[in-house]
Amino acid sequence: MIGKETFHKISVVFLYLFFGLSPFSISLCQILAGASLFFLFLDCIQKREFPKFGPQILFWILLYLSFLFTPVFDWDQTNWKQTIFRSEFGDVWMAFLLLHQTRLSYREKTKLKHAVRIGAFFLLLSGILSLVSPYRLAPFVMDGFQYTEGRRLPHLLVVIWEKLSLYLPIGFQSTHLTYGGLLAIYLPSILERTFRSFQIARKKTNSIFYRVGSLTLSLVGFFLLFLNQSRSIWFGLLFGILLLSSQKKLQIKKYLPALSFGILGIAGILLILYQNNWLFQRAIDDLFAKRSLENQRVWIHKMNFAILKENYHLGIGSGNYPKEFITQATPLVKELPELYYDLSITPKSHAHFDFLHFWILGGLTSVVAYLSFLYGITKKILQVGKSNLFYLGFFSVIFAGSFQCFLLDDEVILPFLGLLILLPSTSIGKKEGKKDFIQKGQMKVYGILFFWILISSLGALYLTKTPAKDLFFHRTRTEHNFPSPIAQSSVNSKVPILLPTGTREFYFKLAGCLDHEMNFDTNPKVRVSAIQFFIHWEEIPDGHLPETLILEIRKRESFDQDKEYKVQAERIVQKEIFSNSKQIQKIQVHPKEYLESLGSGIEFVDFGFLFSWKGENPFLPRIEISGNCD
Numbered sequence: 001m002i003g004k005e006t007f008h009k010i011s012v013v014f015l016y017l018f019f020g021l022s023p024f025s026i027s028l029c030q031i032l033a034g035a036s037l038f039f040l041f042l043d044c045i046q047k048r049e050f051p052k053f054g055p056q057i058l059f060w061i062l063l064y065l066s067f068l069f070t071p072v073f074d075w076d077q078t079n080w081k082q083t084i085f086r087s088e089f090g091d092v093w094m095a096f097l098l099l100h101q102t103r104l105s106y107r108e109k110t111k112l113k114h115a116v117r118i119g120a121f122f123l124l125l126s127g128i129l130s131l132v133s134p135y136r137l138a139p140f141v142m143d144g145f146q147y148t149e150g151r152r153l154p155h156l157l158v159v160i161w162e163k164l165s166l167y168l169p170i171g172f173q174s175t176h177l178t179y180g181g182l183l184a185i186y187l188p189s190i191l192e193r194t195f196r197s198f199q200i201a202r203k204k205t206n207s208i209f210y211r212v213g214s215l216t217l218s219l220v221g222f223f224l225l226f227l228n229q230s231r232s233i234w235f236g237l238l239f240g241i242l243l244l245s246s247q248k249k250l251q252i253k254k255y256l257p258a259l260s261f262g263i264l265g266i267a268g269i270l271l272i273l274y275q276n277n278w279l280f281q282r283a284i285d286d287l288f289a290k291r292s293l294e295n296q297r298v299w300i301h302k303m304n305f306a307i308l309k310e311n312y313h314l315g316i317g318s319g320n321y322p323k324e325f326i327t328q329a330t331p332l333v334k335e336l337p338e339l340y341y342d343l344s345i346t347p348k349s350h351a352h353f354d355f356l357h358f359w360i361l362g363g364l365t366s367v368v369a370y371l372s373f374l375y376g377i378t379k380k381i382l383q384v385g386k387s388n389l390f391y392l393g394f395f396s397v398i399f400a401g402s403f404q405c406f407l408l409d410d411e412v413i414l415p416f417l418g419l420l421i422l423l424p425s426t427s428i429g430k431k432e433g434k435k436d437f438i439q440k441g442q443m444k445v446y447g448i449l450f451f452w453i454l455i456s457s458l459g460a461l462y463l464t465k466t467p468a469k470d471l472f473f474h475r476t477r478t479e480h481n482f483p484s485p486i487a488q489s490s491v492n493s494k495v496p497i498l499l500p501t502g503t504r505e506f507y508f509k510l511a512g513c514l515d516h517e518m519n520f521d522t523n524p525k526v527r528v529s530a531i532q533f534f535i536h537w538e539e540i541p542d543g544h545l546p547e548t549l550i551l552e553i554r555k556r557e558s559f560d561q562d563k564e565y566k567v568q569a570e571r572i573v574q575k576e577i578f579s580n581s582k583q584i585q586k587i588q589v590h591p592k593e594y595l596e597s598l599g600s601g602i603e604f605v606d607f608g609f610l611f612s613w614k615g616e617n618p619f620l621p622r623i624e625i626s627g628n629c630d
Helices: 006-021 026-047 055-073 080-085 088-102 106-132 137-142 176-200 208-228 231-246 252-276 278-288 297-311 321-335 337-345 354-383 386-400 410-420 432-463 485-490
Strands: 156-160 164-167 475-477 505-514 516-519 522-526 531-536 548-557 570-579 584-589 603-612
Touching: 006 026, 006 106, 006 410, 026 088, 026 410, 055 080, 055 088, 055 354, 080 088, 088 410, 106 137, 106 164, 106 176, 106 208, 176 208, 176 231, 176 386, 176 410, 208 231, 231 386, 231 432, 297 321, 297 354, 297 432, 321 337, 321 354, 321 516, 337 505, 337 516, 354 386, 354 432, 386 410, 386 432, 475 485, 485 505, 505 516, 505 548
Parallel strands: none
Antiparallel strands: 156 164, 475 505, 505 603, 516 522, 531 584, 548 570, 548 603
């Protein structure tokens, strides 16, 4: 016979497994979360109780319900199967995880916190394995511990002593962003235990092994987070720590020396890595670059605010973001055809900003529900007291959500909501003076949180002010496909570019001309107009321009290599030699002549330049080329 608490206990067991095993598989994570909810509802049915819907879960459900307002008004045109099950609204079931918060006892929540630490340990372990593995762990394990041809390989970070290769740590996740998001949620549980172990050490003398172990895991976690290069999570954790510290009376002078040495040490490590590792260099450079192939947020936010301008009140509805993105991009490409490729490879699945994505989908109702949810959870976390460091991941993910849509990633949102069910069910009793201090702290923290969302939204709006015609530029690369800053400065320059004294040869590739005309609402057709550019050979009084140019006409596959998981193939289809004509020289290429040179479909026409000098004071001639290469 089934006991009165059987279903409840089974539900707790599944929660325990959920926290411990989530770092390994999103499918397993969803199954365990769903099973825990299934037995929660069975427990409610057996006890003839209606689940208690607190304010936070109601606001979170309202957030998702707001995604259906527009589909309801367009009832006849809505594909309800797609809208309900295969779009953002399909994640609404995860909100019911929050029902556990009022049904779990203090003892059960304490045990589940141990499960979170076990999950954190597994997350760190998988991160270490992926750090040294030449294959991505998830597909490698799924394929029977063997590499299958065509599977995407991890990014190489560095080779130590010419023997040990280290790769970008992502654990069993598919992206470094997801792994970084999980670290933000799980790592604070180890940090909180580390701080508490040092506090306990004042009273006990036999806990040195426990302290060293906790401290080691904390350091390993930060090391993996550092190498993982999830920049949004770096800042998210820092922001969360500052938020939690803002409500405490800290003696800054006491920690100032250690803090100063720590900042200087981290700055030194960052400088060394920046100078010696191209992947880390790219991660830092992209923070400040508007116009790069890797950073497409300017385009994304241009589309975001264009969509919001027309749908700010009710939103566009669940599952409609990609369609609306293309609707806004189509007239832009018609006006500036060269923008098609950048816009076509720009991710269109979400807004890369949690708050803005919710607003775009659900309108003002979504805004109110989201901010109300944040306020309620912030209030509960700050009432916990000394143990609120355990919930640091909440603030980290909310902050980082201004750069990525972490709350749309199942691998992140499930543990994120799971973390919140461990909050105390009722407020902890405090003395009157202490209670007033906590309430002031709550408003202060929430005010900072709201201010950040406002400022980051305005920052995203500011990015959209960049003129569209200024966002496209022809990229120059070395023979190894690394950016070539000197060559880049010669493209559409007003004067020749000075090269280092003694330069005899200089090579670079110039990219950015498509051999087809296309838009999102038309079929591609072979380009009729010639691809052309001008080389300015005019003499200069204070230097020497090249004597000769060997020009390569190159063809390159045109697709998103990050999406296709392979490197774009390219080849040289023709070489021509030009002598310094001492005047402006026009060079033309007709795309029809090279259609079968590489493969079928849309491709790039690129150019390779090999300039040669005899003089001692070499200058690189300026290259004049339009955005559409005509």
